[in-house]
Amino acid sequence: MMDWDWSVIVEYKDLFIRGLLVTIELTVVAVAVGMVIGITSGFMRISRNKWFIPAKLYVDLFRGTPLFLQILFFHFAVLPTLAETFGLEAPDAMISSFVALSLNSGAYIAEIFRGGIQSVDQGQLEAARSLGMTYPQAMWHVVLPQAFKQMLPPLGNEFITLLKDSSLVTVIAVNDITYAAFVTAKNTFVRWAPYVTAGLMYLVLTTILSQMVSYLEKRFQTNRY
């Protein structure tokens, strides 16, 4: 039976609003921290310096295992152990989620970043260096602006994926959108309305995000090259 009792949504609206805010917060933090981690390890991945080999290990580990497992692993193994070692309180689920999502997105962004840079012809770097520019100058003025254009579509995909996959933190009882739907359905025995509501909320968020990305893509397209 399809139970469309929308009144439960009104009844549980605070939970859904909180869920919306938490999902946005998780995504924004994971994107921001993931960008920093991703750019750093992306640069390490293109470097020939052997000290940066662990960057590859990091990327492989986080891309090669499920995000779901990573969330459980950080929440129930890594962070509690660290807390015990340093005599701190066990971290709450929100912290675990930030850590797992940021590290996971960092690994994907690292590869997007590396791919973007490597898509720029080596001759561009050489031309910049031949003019006396340092490596950072050549990267900043010549390579990165061109790489960024290549990186935008996959970055947009990654952000949308991250937004949706943040729903996995429901399993460690973080109050995100999915959790709100789950709790509402469980408490009221109304099965359809809560999950459909959650789905619509994600759809609105992903639509906004993809609009933002295509706006940026268009802006960069106007540079005629």
Added chain:
Amino acid sequence: MIRVEKLNKYFGQQHVLKDIDLEIKEKEVVCVIGPSGSGKSTLLRCLNLLESVTSGKVVVNGHDLTDPGTNVNQVRTDVGMVFQHFELFPHKKVIENITLAPIHVRKVARAEAEQRAYELLTKVGLKDKAESYPGELSGGQKQRVAIARALAMEPTLMLFDEPTSALDPEMVKEVLEVMKQLTREGMTMVVVTHEMGFAREVSDRIVFMDQGMIIETGSPVQIFSNPQHERLKTFLGKVL
């Protein structure tokens, strides 16, 4: 100006430059000719260390590039380079391509850099293209902008790596004209080229390379009219 001593270069196991000795004096125009894969371009790229050197010495303007203590960026500001595939920065306008390095490397004021850029564009006949993007230019125009970009750093030495090889035939001349003008102004130039007519006309000296070695060096008359080595004779027989 340039002194190369016992230069050796390996790509993995492949020995691409073998005991190269070469000296180039100020205001000298030297063309490097030879079959594909003979190491011409690699030698040229060693002169500003775009290619690392396996052993030997490369001294440019008194700086030993093979000495790890040398500030290579500093040396490169005095050595202009023009590439086969132009390598203009596609996301920047022509004028920005030219002013980028003067502003950020030489720390020249933007207005001054732009004024100089316009002078150079006038010189290469492209003043009206200042606000265009490289994608809107023909190959010959791109290469002339690339020459202007290199000249904007006011180099004492210019390296040309097959500057006309990627051009349609009708555009070769306009680029060679600009290069000839530079030779008349007394620029020191090393040119890797397949344009034998150009080499014969403008060179003070021609270097013939084959299989990673300098086989023969001499004036255009010596090289073209009185070649000594069999390999050079064979090569000239194919290209002339």
